[in-house]
Amino acid sequence: MCDTLIAAPEKTSTGFTMLAKNSDRPPNEAQLLEWVPQRSYQSGGILQCTYLEIPQVPHTWATFLSRPFWMWGAEMGVNQHGLAIGNEAIYSRIPAKHESALLGMDLLRLGLERAVSAPQAVDVITSLLEEFGQGGVHVKSGPHYYHNSFLIADPRECWVLETVGKQWAARRVDTLYSISNLLSLGNDWDRSSENLEDYLVERGLAKNAGQINLAANLSDLITTTFADGKKRCTRSRSLLEGAAGEISLETIAGILRDHGGKDDPLPGLIGADICMHASLGPIRVSQTTGSLIASLEGDNPLILATGTAAPCTGIFKPVWVDTPLDLGPEPRDTFDPATLFWAHERLHREVLANYPERIAAFQEERNVLENEFIHGAQEISGASQQERAEYSRQCFNQAGEAEDRWLEQVRRLPTKASLFHGFAWRGFNKAAGSR
Numbered sequence: 001m002c003d004t005l006i007a008a009p010e011k012t013s014t015g016f017t018m019l020a021k022n023s024d025r026p027p028n029e030a031q032l033l034e035w036v037p038q039r040s041y042q043s044g045g046i047l048q049c050t051y052l053e054i055p056q057v058p059h060t061w062a063t064f065l066s067r068p069f070w071m072w073g074a075e076m077g078v079n080q081h082g083l084a085i086g087n088e089a090i091y092s093r094i095p096a097k098h099e100s101a102l103l104g105m106d107l108l109r110l111g112l113e114r115a116v117s118a119p120q121a122v123d124v125i126t127s128l129l130e131e132f133g134q135g136g137v138h139v140k141s142g143p144h145y146y147h148n149s150f151l152i153a154d155p156r157e158c159w160v161l162e163t164v165g166k167q168w169a170a171r172r173v174d175t176l177y178s179i180s181n182l183l184s185l186g187n188d189w190d191r192s193s194e195n196l197e198d199y200l201v202e203r204g205l206a207k208n209a210g211q212i213n214l215a216a217n218l219s220d221l222i223t224t225t226f227a228d229g230k231k232r233c234t235r236s237r238s239l240l241e242g243a244a245g246e247i248s249l250e251t252i253a254g255i256l257r258d259h260g261g262k263d264d265p266l267p268g269l270i271g272a273d274i275c276m277h278a279s280l281g282p283i284r285v286s287q288t289t290g291s292l293i294a295s296l297e298g299d300n301p302l303i304l305a306t307g308t309a310a311p312c313t314g315i316f317k318p319v320w321v322d323t324p325l326d327l328g329p330e331p332r333d334t335f336d337p338a339t340l341f342w343a344h345e346r347l348h349r350e351v352l353a354n355y356p357e358r359i360a361a362f363q364e365e366r367n368v369l370e371n372e373f374i375h376g377a378q379e380i381s382g383a384s385q386q387e388r389a390e391y392s393r394q395c396f397n398q399a400g401e402a403e404d405r406w407l408e409q410v411r412r413l414p415t416k417a418s419l420f421h422g423f424a425w426r427g428f429n430k431a432a433g434s435r
Helices: 104-113 117-131 196-202 214-218 219-227 230-242 249-257 342-362 363-379 385-411 419-432
Strands: 001-008 015-027 030-034 044-046 053-055 063-068 076-079 085-088 149-151 157-165 167-173 176-179 287-297 304-305 319-320
Touching: 001 085, 001 149, 001 230, 001 249, 015 085, 015 149, 015 249, 030 342, 063 176, 063 287, 063 304, 076 104, 076 287, 085 104, 085 167, 085 287, 104 117, 104 149, 104 304, 117 149, 117 167, 149 176, 157 176, 167 196, 176 230, 219 230, 249 287, 249 304, 249 363, 304 363, 319 363, 319 385, 342 385, 342 419, 363 385
Parallel strands: none
Antiparallel strands: 001 015, 001 176, 015 287, 030 063, 044 053, 063 076, 076 085, 085 149, 149 157, 157 167, 287 304, 304 319
């Protein structure tokens, strides 16, 4: 489960397009931040994606990624030209392919590395989809298969792309839009795979080409309903519309932290929020493991990334595509406090033991510190690469020091028993070797 949203320049306070995403995956599936430089390759080269080898192109663009540790592809990212992409799992009456092919996250990274604009990224992703297909296990911990949708934005325009197998449809969207774990295009799209209408009619999914509705014809009703994508999509669009014309980076950060208006986000066994917290399975088994906000400022996009789970307990730190940082060892699915992801998990998982009281211990200070990071980053966006890299490094260091301090604060506060939730998290912690 994930949520991705965009706001066009006329709806933001800065006059720049903004794209943001929460990536929801298994709680112990650590996500890392990675800077990939632009590169040139000799003719005839081969690229190893997560499962599949494909031909390499002569040149790829510099890209900033937030990706699960075990795969080649990424959940979200931005390239040097201000192209940003986030993807979503979607579930269809057409079964997702179990055989290894390109993951949706592979397609996302390939779009970033090979395209300079949103329309070109649609071309890149769909051509690779039609040639190689999508498929394979999408999570490290078990057999989970799905199709993919994408929100693709550059400084000038944004496209939504929805795919099922090798079939696809895309539409240019204006002003405000969000996607979640459901098909959304209905009968309104600008481009599609060549035989999309025939494909649906021949399989009995639509009566005729004049009565096609992609969401109604293709959606797996049961899985889509339990993923709660419609509720989350409605919520994110409502929050965007409520701030239209004044949407700031702080506004977007607040949306990614949203728990549907609840003070205590500890879940039951079903349902989902934009800021996702896992509980007892089999339905609610994922949480937000990474968050990203991109302000698409031409060829120098400002990016805010957590590099950690649970944005409601974390801090967005500023980075740029051309400011690679050494953030320490890469995390995996076992507890390692030397990594950025797992160092934060100590705080996050302690807060969950009594969310309302423990988050209140540091939330205000967190917001002040994060706002300082954002305003400082905006002020130096035109500075040299060296100055911006040093500023990013300082922000990550300050955030780490603050989280260590907050961890000690929350540990002094009482815990609150929660039968199902507590049982689930004891299992997650045991699997990670953290306690």
